[in-house]
Amino acid sequence: MTHLSIPVRRLAWGTDWHMNFLKPAARQAFIERIAGIEADAFAITGDISDGSNLEQDLRRIGNTITKPVFVLLGNHDRYHSSFAATEEIVQRATAMHPYLRRLTGGELVELSPTTALLGVDGWADGTAGAGSASEVELNDSRFIRDLAVLPRPVRWLKMRELADEFASAVAATLNEAMARYQNVIVLTHVPPLPEATWHEGKPSDAEFLPHFCNPTLGRLLREGCIKFPNTKLTVFCGHTHGEGVHREGNMTVFTGGAEYFEPRVDRVIEIA
Numbered sequence: 001m002t003h004l005s006i007p008v009r010r011l012a013w014g015t016d017w018h019m020n021f022l023k024p025a026a027r028q029a030f031i032e033r034i035a036g037i038e039a040d041a042f043a044i045t046g047d048i049s050d051g052s053n054l055e056q057d058l059r060r061i062g063n064t065i066t067k068p069v070f071v072l073l074g075n076h077d078r079y080h081s082s083f084a085a086t087e088e089i090v091q092r093a094t095a096m097h098p099y100l101r102r103l104t105g106g107e108l109v110e111l112s113p114t115t116a117l118l119g120v121d122g123w124a125d126g127t128a129g130a131g132s133a134s135e136v137e138l139n140d141s142r143f144i145r146d147l148a149v150l151p152r153p154v155r156w157l158k159m160r161e162l163a164d165e166f167a168s169a170v171a172a173t174l175n176e177a178m179a180r181y182q183n184v185i186v187l188t189h190v191p192p193l194p195e196a197t198w199h200e201g202k203p204s205d206a207e208f209l210p211h212f213c214n215p216t217l218g219r220l221l222r223e224g225c226i227k228f229p230n231t232k233l234t235v236f237c238g239h240t241h242g243e244g245v246h247r248e249g250n251m252t253v254f255t256g257g258a259e260y261f262e263p264r265v266d267r268v269i270e271i272a
C-alpha cells in the first residue's frame with residue numbers, strides 16, 4: 001500500500017469522456033476549459049479515451065492541467081488494445097507527468113485530516129441481473145484483445161476474474177481508510193451496486209445489468225460500511241452514462257452522466 005498526502009479542498013470529478021470521439025483541437029480546447037475550473041485536483045473515473053488515443057490524451061491532460069489528476073481506466077480505454085499494453089501506456093504517461101496519478105487500488109491518498117481517497121478500475125463481473133443468460137454483448141468482447149480471443153462462456157468467467165483482481169487490489173486500502181478516516185471517497189469505473197446502474201433515470205434492466213454492475217466490489221463496500229458504521233463512504237463511478245445518486249446507510253454512490261462528443265466535469269466535490 002502506498003500512502004500519499006495531497007491536500008485538496010475542491011475535487012473536480014468527471015467520467016466517461018471518450019475523448020477519442022473529438023477532433024484533436026476540440027480535445028485540447030476541452031482540457032483547457034477543464035483546467036480553468038476552480039479546483040485543487042481532478043478525478044476521472046475511466047473511459048477517458050480508447051486504447052489507440054489514450055497515450056496522447058493522457059499527455060494532453062498532463063501537459064495542460066498542472067494540478068493533481070487522479071485517473072483510473074474503464075473498458076473503453078483498452079479498446080483496440082490489451083490490458084498489458086494499456087497499462088504500459090499509462091505508466092509511460094504518468095512517468096512523464098507527475099501530476100497524473102494512476103489509481104490501482106493500493107494508494108491511500110489523504111486529502112484532509114478527515115478525508116481519504118482511493119480508487120480502482122473495477123470490472124462488471126457478469127453476475128448481476130440475468131447473469132450469463134443475458135444476450136447483451138458489449139463491444140469489449142470484440143475490441144479488447146484479452147477478451148476477443150476467448151469463447152463466450154469463458155468470457156463470463158474472465159469478467160469475474162477481472163472483478164476479483166480489482167477487488168483484491170483495493171480491499172486492504174479500503175479497510176485501512178475506513179478505519180482511520182471519517183470520510184472515504186472511492187473512485188471506480190463500473191457502478192458497484194445494481195441500484196446505481198442508472199440508465200435514463202432508472203437502474204439498468206436485467207439484460208444489461210451483468211455488464212453494467214460490479215457486485216464483487218459492491219459486496220466489499222457494503223461489508224466496509226457495516227464494519228465501520230461511523231465512516232461516511234462516497235463512491236463516484238460512471239460506465240452507464242446515466243446520472244443518478246443512490247444512498248443506503250453510510251454509503252452514497254454517485255453515477256456520472258456522460259454523452260459522447262460532450263465531455264464534462266460532473267461536479268466539484270467539497271472535501272470535508
Ligand SMILES: [Fe+2]
Nearest residue numbers: 047074075239
Ligand atoms: Fe465503460
